[in-house]
Amino acid sequence: MSTLLERYRSVRSALPPHVTLVAVSKTRGVAEIKALHDLGQRAFGENYPQELREKQPLLPQDIEWHFIGHLQRNKVKYIAPFVHLIHAVDSAELLDEIEKRAAALDRTIGILLQVHIAQEDTKHGLLFEEASAIVRTWDGVRWPHVELRGLMGMATNTEDGTIVHHEFVQLRILFDELAPLALALGQPFRTLSMGMSADAGIAVSAGSTMVRVGSALFGSRS
Numbered sequence: 001m002s003t004l005l006e007r008y009r010s011v012r013s014a015l016p017p018h019v020t021l022v023a024v025s026k027t028r029g030v031a032e033i034k035a036l037h038d039l040g041q042r043a044f045g046e047n048y049p050q051e052l053r054e055k056q057p058l059l060p061q062d063i064e065w066h067f068i069g070h071l072q073r074n075k076v077k078y079i080a081p082f083v084h085l086i087h088a089v090d091s092a093e094l095l096d097e098i099e100k101r102a103a104a105l106d107r108t109i110g111i112l113l114q115v116h117i118a119q120e121d122t123k124h125g126l127l128f129e130e131a132s133a134i135v136r137t138w139d140g141v142r143w144p145h146v147e148l149r150g151l152m153g154m155a156t157n158t159e160d161g162t163i164v165h166h167e168f169v170q171l172r173i174l175f176d177e178l179a180p181l182a183l184a185l186g187q188p189f190r191t192l193s194m195g196m197s198a199d200a201g202i203a204v205s206a207g208s209t210m211v212r213v214g215s216a217l218f219g220s221r222s
């Protein structure tokens, strides 16, 4: 059995320095998260608003919390006070709710638009043209407390690395096309969140700047 330190070193050393590692801590206890924080990790990702809301006050306040799961509008309020980046935004209505909560708290919340790249139709996300339309018509008057930081995607769950690579490259191409437009609108569009334990290497080779890794750090979820 490898130790947490060994797994952390091996995951981190496989990533180029410019790639941000988000440690996915859903279902993990406060002690496990604290142990990884003690080793220097600061960005953690969670999928369930209630779970995150319960854990956050019990953990070091310098943790940068990423919300990576599908977010329902009526749950935004639970995470709005402290969340650093919401990865899976897939509608203008969700943006309206994030704006409302951020404005009330007098803070700015960063978001990524989730784009559907997998073959499975179970995965959430915007079509390429929908994501493109939101970026092209980004409304700084409608969403002044929201920062458009980039895109996120999840590849098909398959052993076939060629399919996974192809899907990630498609998203990278869209990212490269939209980044200049978003930057021209004053948005810090620099993050491309793609890659998890099984496909982080492929994602990085396709241009990912942020990977979300759970089981390779903490062990498999039971």
Ligand SMILES: *Cc1c(COP(=O)(O)O)cnc(C)c1O
Pocket (backbone or CB within 6 Å): 024, 026, 047, 068, 069, 195, 196, 197, 198, 212, 213, 214, 215, 216
């Ligand atoms: C659970 C999850 C991950 C991490 O998955 P692992 O296979 O444990 O690395 C990454 N992204 C999202 C959106 C997840 O739900």
